[in-house]
Amino acid sequence: MTTSDMVGLRIKTVRRQRGLSQAQLAHPELSDSYVSLIESGKRTPTPAVLELLAQKLDCSLSYLVNGVTAEQMEDIELALGYARLALENGEVSEAQTRFAELLTDNNLTGLTKLRQDTEYGLALATEAAGDLDEAISILTRLRGEETTEERAVELAIALCRVYRDSERLTEAVEVGEQILGGASRPTWTDSLIELGATLLSAYLYRGDMLRAKQFAAELLNAADMLGTPRSIVAACWNAAVVAQSAGHDGEALAFAERALAVQSENGQPRNLARMRNALGALLVRVRPDQARNARDMMLRAVEELAQTSASTGDLARCRVELARAEIILGSPAEALDHVQAGQEMLPSNVRALGAEANLLVSRAHSALGHLDEAVTQARAVRDWLAPLPDSRRAAGTWYAAAETMEQLGDSDGAVEAYQRALACAGL
Structure with a gap:
């Protein structure tokens, strides 16, 4: 009817x-x-x-x-509000349960917008819990429905992000380019710049540096014209990542520090904590002599993330980066604690980060004198990387694994890893 x-x-x-x-x-x-x-x-x-x-x-x-009474409508909106609040407060399991229970309410059937709001919330909670495949399924189903332009962009951002984090880079790029890649691109808004930033990160992971540089400049110009905090943070942070990938460390830090400054004044707690962790991770890579400051920054981020709706992937990433800082600071036992905590939270399909975690475990064991375990952990990197398609990110991790194996005296493993790095780089 x-x-x-x-x-x-x-x-x-x-x-x-x-x-x-x-x-x-x-x-x-x-x-x-x-x-x-x-x-x-x-x-x-x-x-x-x-x-x-x-x-x-x-x-x-x-x-x-x-088809619902005013009282029933009020109950539904109240239940949806509680579910959202649970997610914002980092109570991911509680949020999943509340969203799922609300979807069983027959009164929600005829309330298209509220039902879509509920399913979208469930997708975000499912992503935060680390079930990326199920999050993709929910988001894909929602994108097939008629919805508002604003919701369509929200769904694209989330789906592009989850595909990227699942290492499904081709699909991530397709989602972003369906909206931003046409000849008649829509007028830039905060949401579209955030989608562009997510698409840009997929370009970087895939190794499309030329497109990434061009797009980073375009996003910066668009953010400057809009002048909104959300757009500036998204554009500046991704410009920092592109600059760091190109070897322009000073420029990368300048962009990242600007992004954190704007986020500190205007951002939500979760995004502020993620930005703080990201800047700390960048600092470890480009200014190893400042690893202590970076570690303190990331420890603060861990505390902040625990109070928000951060995904298990965000929390795991923070722990892995903390382990990297501890190794540089000569604290392998602390590094091992952090990285193992990260591994426990890491979704199984976030393979590139899983490989990086294994490498750090290997290096920590090596520093502690556990050479056999160090070799075992370095070789385990292959199990994470082997199923992935060739990409710039995979090439870098294979190369790091090869160097680690070589330092541990595992010549055969090092040769194989160097060969895989070259193949991923198209050489």
């Missing part, structure tokens, strides 16, 4: 319950023939007429429009 059919049926049902004829309901403002056409679904009443009929029938407007 169409929406008009359902509205007409509800009006007819309530009219009969009230013991009214069509003429009695219509008089004096409407004609009984018009009421008849509405009840049969042949006319769609205007909002003003619907409000009038609701008053005459002594029922809520929400019931005529959606």
Whole structure:
């Protein structure tokens, strides 16, 4: 049945319950023939007429429009608010349960926007719990429905991000380019710049440096024109990553520090913590002499992330980067604690980060004198990387594994890893 059919049926049902004829309901403002056409679904009443009929029938407007009473609508909105609050507070399992329970409410069936809001919330909670495949399934299903332009961009951001984090880079790029890659690109907004930043990171992971540099400059220009904190943070942080990948360390730090400064003044706690961790990780790589400051920054980020809706991937990434800092600082035991905590939280399909974690475990064991375990952990990197498609990121991790194996005296393993690094780089 169409929406008009359902509205007409509800009006007819309530009219009969009230013991009214069509003429009695219509008089004096409407004609009984018009009421008849509405009840049969042949006319769609205007909002003003619907409000009038609701008053005459002594029922809520929400019931005529959606099939739920005002009280039921309030209960649904309250339940959805509690689920969102649980997610924002980092209570991921609680949020998943609340979103899933709400979706079993039959009253939600006819409330398209609220039902989509609930499914979107479930997708984010599922992503935060580390079940990236299920998050992809929910987001893909939602993208197949008719929705608002704003929601379409939100779904694209989330799906592009989850595909990227699952190392499914081709799909991540396709999602982003469906909206941003056409000849008639929409006018830049905060949401579109955030989508562009997510797409840019997929370009980087894939090794498309030329496209990444061009797109980074375009996003910076767009963010400067908009002048909003959200757009500036997204554009500056990704420009920092591109600059660091190109070997421009000073420029990378300048962009990253600007992003953190703007985020500190305007950002949500989760995004601020993620940015703090990202800057600490960048500092470890480009200014190893400042590893102590970077470690303190990332320890603070761990505490902050634990109080938010950060995904298990975010938390695992923070621990892995902390381990990198501890190794540079000569604290292999602390590094091992951090990286093992990260491994426990790491989703199984986040393979590139899993490989980096194994390498850090290997280096920590080596520094502690556990050479056999160090070799075993270095060789385990192959299990993480082997299923991945060739990419710049995979090439870098294979190369790091080869260097580690070589230092441990595992010549055969090092040769194989160097060969895989070359193959990933297209050489």
